[in-house]
Amino acid sequence: MKIASWNVNSLKVRLPQLTQWMAEAQPDIVALQETKLEDAKFPVDELAAAGYRAVFSGQKTYNGVAILTRGQAPTDVVTDIPGLDDPQRRILAATVGDLRVVDLYVVNGKAVGDPKYDYKLDWLAKVREFLAREHERHPNLVVLGDFNIAPDDRDVHDPVAWRDSVLCSVPERAALNAITGLGLHDSFRLFEQDAGHHSWWDYRQAAFRRNLGLRIDLILLGEALKGAARAAAIDRVPRQWERPSDHTPVTLDLDI
């Protein structure tokens, strides 16, 4: 089975690209971020026509997450972190067959020291507690999404320029390490050790053409699933299309 994550930066704008990409890539599960759609406006019928069921947690203008599945319908859906009263729609957990899937749109944080940065670190700490409980209950855990953190310097086009800035700072990386420390493995690094592989490129300064990007979109696998991983990839093709998202899809092939 193939699992994917894609920050589409407006599902309304990117729906044609999403359905085209799914028709070509044939993923079984797709986690979306930044849908920017109220639930009443989610394109349920269009995605059903493409062969996918959907669960979603959205809001107008900002944020919004969704999980699309082929075959079995997602069940046991959770849309909020227990103990965190947060109107921002950034987390969606669901059971899909034998897998527990948690889709995250991690807070960007704006800049180190900004109030949004403090919210990011607090949000990540609360997510870690939630994921610890999810992992205990569901060994076959997949946590994926836009983490808005580059795990280490290999994931950054210019580590010196980005040193200690938001998306790369030591406290953010510590928060991510606290999550991977639960036994959740960055699946891309099970297969690829080199630098220069990115999943997000700023719209400005021709960043994609120059490969000035970061790898911030991750698929984490629980210990029990690690041995089932067969291949991980970043599909740069949709980033080359007309009117692209600033993120491109990341994928994982699992032998289950």
Next chain:
DNA sequence: ATGGTAGTAGAACTA
């Protein structure tokens, strides 16, 4: 150099 581009909205905020 706090620029630049994109999405949502219809000005300013978020990324």
